[in-house]
Amino acid sequence: MNPSARVLVIDDEPQIRRFLDIGLRAEGYQVLLASTGAEGLALAAAHTPDLVILDLGLPDREGHEVLAELRQWSAVPVLMLSVRDAEAEKVKALDHGANDYVTKPFGIQELMARLRVLLRSRAAPAEAGTPAHYDDGRLVIDLVRRDVALDGAPVALTRKEYAVLTLLLRHAGRVVSQQQLLREVWGPTHVQDTHYLRIVLGRLRQKLGDDPAAPRWLKTEPGVGYRFLD
Known part of the structure; x- marks a missing residue:
């Protein structure tokens, strides 16, 4: 068995969701799309994605809040997206449990490379001492x-x-x-x-x-x- 990875995109911008949907599917990923934090958390609970792409600015709540709630019950890799490029924002996201941070606008090839790194880390054993x-x-x-x-x-x-x-x-x-x-x-x-x-x-x-x-x-x-x- 070698299933394609499932990626959940949580972003309120339709053009970004469409751009990522097309790019991810072209690379063979399964894609779930959400426009709000609440919708994203519900999809994460129902479908167990292999990776989450999470926008920092959402209409119903901050991406930091969504990440904090997600981290209460899931260790899924999370890549944060944001137009905010201040170092403090990146540090805050990483401190709250994000695995990576990409600022908008971004290149699709760079994003895909970062996704592959995160998915490889997820495929590795969860505990030291457990063989791969x-x-x-x-x-x-x-x-x-x-x-x-x-x-x-x-x-x-x-x-x-x-x-x-x-x-x-x-x-x-x-x-x-x-x-x-x-x-x-x-x-x-x-x-x-x-x-x-x-x-x-x-x-x-x-x-x-x-x-x-x-x-x-x-x-x-x-x-x-x-x-x-x-």
Whole structure:
């Protein structure tokens, strides 16, 4: 599996949204568009983007406020856009959790290069000590290439299945609560939707041939969450 990255653009200028939509799609990205902070946060929670492009000046609230709220529940890379080029504005954005800052007007090629850097950093393991390549002789998970294979054959996973599997892998040997999985994969508005998780785990086990009664990789901790057996 090698899905194209999903990029959420939050900007109130129609011409900027159109410019980025065309440029990103031409590079093979999936694109979500929002014109307000509230709409952007809702899309981020519902669709789990791989990267967010966030304008600093929005009609309903400051980009800094949107970033601060997003950072309460997501570590998605955020690239800030703004006509404000003062050093203090850049420092404030970075201090609030932005990963990069680009001033308008900007060149599309420079922007794409910055996006690629941020996406590579997201593909890297979330925790030091977690390998970028898991291989136990049967199951192979490449966190950089976003590939999964079982007994040498590629395994086709949906975005949610891949996200759940790799989140558990990054915490291998430790229990990950249902609420954490739901919050990080589906968003904070779905922390009670445990049936989503049961469905995805069931499909994952089926595709990996993992017997829940005698699990090789995915173990249920009743009433708590799930654990990747390493």
